[in-house]
Amino acid sequence: MTHDAEAIEGALQGDFRFFLSALWQQLGLPPPTPAQLAIAEMLQHGPDRLIIMAFRGVGKTYISAAFALWNYFRIIETKVLMVSASKDKVAEVTIFLKRLLEETPWLARLRPQEPKARWAGSLWDLNCPTDIAPSMKALGIDSQLTGSRADLIILDDIETSKNSNSAPNRAKLVGRVTTESESILKSANGQYDLYDDLKLPKRVVVLGTPQTRDSIYNTMVIEHGYTSFMWPARYPANPTIYSGRLAPQIVAGLEQGIEPGTATDPLRFDDEDLLKRALGMGKSSFSLQFMLDTSQSDSEKFPLRLSDLIVTAVNPTSAPENIIWSADRTNLLKDLPHAGLPGDYFYGPAQIQGEWGPYTDSICYVDPSGRGSDESVAAYASQRNGIIYLHEVRAHLDGYSDETLKSFLNGCVKYNIKRMLVEANFGNGTVCELIRKIAAEMSIRISIDEESVSGQKEARIIDTIEPVMNQHRLVFNRSAIEWDYNSNAELSIEKRIAYRLIHQMSYINRTRNCLRHDDRLEAVAGAVRYFQNSLNLSAALEIAKRQQEDWEDFLQWELEDPQASVEALARGLNLEQRRAARALRESYNWIHRR
Structure with missing residues (x-):
């Protein structure tokens, strides 16, 4: 090896940022961004129990894979265990690593030479003495981890919306990750020391984006001694919510006078791109997954705000080309009662623009229920130019009786609706068949179909409605709100409140079963979901x-x-x-x- 080659190899071994830049160049990618370089620096020099939280899309998976290669490049005998959220992600990481090993000339010395070396799938050896433990083992978080041995454990985005959707699931995940990581990790006094120059013990490195306000990453910091490094997508207006865990580069930028709200990594996502994502995802999801904000203010805990709606008299057959929202006090509807959060109010339109014309499409969405305390609900809505108009909500406590289904069909006639969607998670198709039978008896020509839904109900509703409300594209008929407030008059006031759509909208959050009743809100969410493909209209x-x-x-x-x-x-x-x-x-x- 020439002197120059030795110098380059020494630089690659001594600085992971330099190694990462060289790999990115090998792949034909632009140089690493400031956020990626900061993550690389923390991976190299950070503590032995480290959590790096960064915004979605920063490239955490590929940086962590490159970090595994860098450790091999320094000491080839290193044993690495990579744990990802799913089998698909494991396959993606494995293919990425093998491609780099096979196609990068200056990594050639790492490639296995022994004919019997393991190389297939997600378990393989490098060019080092044979050991029971493979050089690399990549597993999904749901796989069997017990029995593995490693010097370096990399946990990549192990928290998902599915495995962290309840307190028991989160507790189970935290316990498994922390306990099994410690049992898998090899002791620091073996025949070689991976971090001999830094004098650090063996390491567990976690990279992720929080999926819930009660993120396991917070629990691992508070209860299990992990150190956290956080890089949000924008400079935060209130750094204190990060409890001293912000990346030092972010803190320095704020101290130097960078305006809060400015993109922290504009080479990855600039201000305009972040604005589009915030509008598309909704404020609460963006706050969590791009700003890494797991605090629990009411505005984020209860993300559907009445003040984001436009309330007016909705025409049953036509709408203007555009309707403008403004929170100016002149538009405040003080006389309209509601059962929402204190201080949250309805606003009328600030301006109506363009010519009136027929709706582009209309839908009746039915959330059926059997007899009991839940309601069977129909929501009637129309769309024009990407703005959704809710005409009316009808709700009945007698299950799917003939009278209820006739009422739902009469609403379709009233608003000239030619398609009805029925949530399929109830009745195994029975409700659809009953509605078709009654529609034929009433001589109503209408398409009646089922829609299957999945996932946690509360998250599904919020993720459907919040982005539309944040963009002020949801218009409620004033009469629908008045009916909602006065409905179920025969019940006690305590029971009536729980049935109200506006109460359900105001108090829903991502906690499972947070509402006593959610039927009206779920029907409205179904109608909004039907129009989602039209919302890119301006x-x-x-x-x-x-x-x-x-x-x-x-x-x-x-x-x-x-x-x-x-x-x-x-x-x-x-x-x-x-x-x-x-x-x-x-x-x-x-x-x-x-």
Whole structure:
């Protein structure tokens, strides 16, 4: 090896950031971003029980895989156990590592030479003396970890929305991770010391993004002695919520006067990109997964805010091209009662823009229930230009009786709705068949289908409705809110409150079974979910498109029939009216030509 080659190899062994940059170059990627370099530095120099929390999309998985390679590059006898959230992630990491080993020239000396060396799947050896434990073992978090041995344990995004959705699940996960990691980790006084120059013991390194306010990563810090390093996507306005765990680079930036809200890693996600993600995900999910904020303020614990709605009289058949929200006090609807959080109010529209026209699509979503304390609910909603209008909610306590199903179908007639979706998690298709039978008896032509839903109900509802409300694209009919407040008058006030849609909307959170009743809110969420593919429409762009089409049509008519076009302009006819007038004129001329 030449002197220059020795110097380069020494630099690669001595600085993981340099090693990471070289790997990224080998892969044809841009140089590591500031956040990636900060994570790399902490991986190299951090404590022996370390948790790195960073925003989604920063590249934690690939950085941790590169860290495993760097440890092999320094001391090839190292034994590494990588634990990921799923088997798919394990396969992804394994393929990534093997590709680097096979395609990177300066990693050639690590490749196994023995014919009997293990190389298949997620368990393999490198070019080192044979040992019972493989050089690399990659497993899913649900796999059998007992019996493994390692010098370095890397736990990559082991907390998921599924395995952390309840307190017992989180406690089980924390206990398994902490206890088994300590039993798997080899002692520090063996035949070689992985971190001989740093004099550190064997290590457990965790990289992840919190999936719940009660994240296991917080528990591991508070109860099990782990040190946390946190890199949010934006400079936070309130650094104290991170309890002294913010990355020193973030703290230094704030002390130097960087404006809170500025992107911390603009090469990865700039301010505009983060704004789009915040709108698309909803405030609470963005706060958790991009800002790493696991604090429990009411505005985040209860993410559906009435003040994000637009409340007005909703027309049953048509809507304006755009409707504008504003929290100006002139739009505050003080006279509208509700059972929501104190200090949260309804607002009317600040402005209505463009021409009125028919809805693009409408839906009736039914959440059925058997007889008992739960309600069978139908929510009626329409959409135009990416804005969803809730017309009405109907709810009955008599299960799916003929009277209830007739009421639901009559609502479809009232709002000219041609499609009904029924939640499939109840009745095994029975409800759909009953509705079809009654619709035939009533001579109502309507498409009736089932929709299967899965996952934790509360999270599903919030993740569906919150982004739409944050963007002020959900309009409630004032009469629907008034009906909701006065419904179930025969019940005691304590029972009535739990049935109200507005109460359910205000007090839902991500805790399982947090509401006594959620039927009305679930039906509304189902209707909103039906329109999700339409929400990328922009009302402003649709208005501009319509105006351009209007102008081009007028110019075309001006060329074909100048007198008629001037008459239409003088009478203030819109595009559809002009087209109807033109068709009538053409029919008249055709008849007289005959």
